[in-house]
Amino acid sequence: MAKSTGVSSNAPTLYLTELDVTRLEGIASRAATAELDEMLDALLTRAAIVPPDAIPKDVVTMNSRVVCALEGEPAPRDWTLVYPDDADLAAGRLSVLSPVGQALLGARAGQTVDYRLPDGRQQRVTVLEVAFQPEASGQFTL
Template sequence: MAKTKNPTLYLTELDVTRLEGIASRAGTAELDEMLDALLERAAIVTPDQIPKDVITMNSRVICALEGDAEPREWTLAYPDDADLAAGKLSVLSPIGQALLGARAGKTVDYRLPNGTAQRVTIVEIVFQPEASGQFTL
């Protein structure tokens, strides 16, 4: 059930449902706008249809931040589970929003809260729940 003909990213139905729940509980216009912008450019598919090279919620990824000498390993987490010190990056952070639905090997742009433009390259997806048959993680 693709939402757009030529999507720039893919999201699972479960991830969308959970993100919509977070947005409705938060009740902020900013979060609603972020989610709307994400959904506008996404193909929404069942978990078993998500390509294995796409970052989904709870995926563990290795990323190279522009300007950093060493790549970083993060797990894309829901806000309540986020802990940057433990490598759990909130999906609601600017970089988390940029990574969700992006593909391995791609470079994505995002803006920090202060407006500074940043780039990150997805070096590898170490773990994607759907690729290992974990459709409800």
């Protein structure tokens, strides 16, 4: 039986470019852990791999900057969704392989998604705004 990724079944279909898939596969092959392989498999199972110019402008993609509301928190969060090597939560750079990062990837502005924290608690986050999306800005290799 496969281990749960922490992303609920209402998770949106996500959009990935071929470059994003190549980068994520490279990360998984360097780390060579079963847990990371399972996370990547879960992401790719939900993924629609498309050319960068086919991604809707309101979708959270890699290197997008999003404004999110976490359930139960008074102030919104401003996060940029990044690859694990670039993650720095204190600086607002959220790893795509974190539970919330996996849930946000592919979400649309206005959408609420659920995910599980490592301790098993359920959490909910709403995408208030996709403030920057590389593909919408014509930055297809960011």
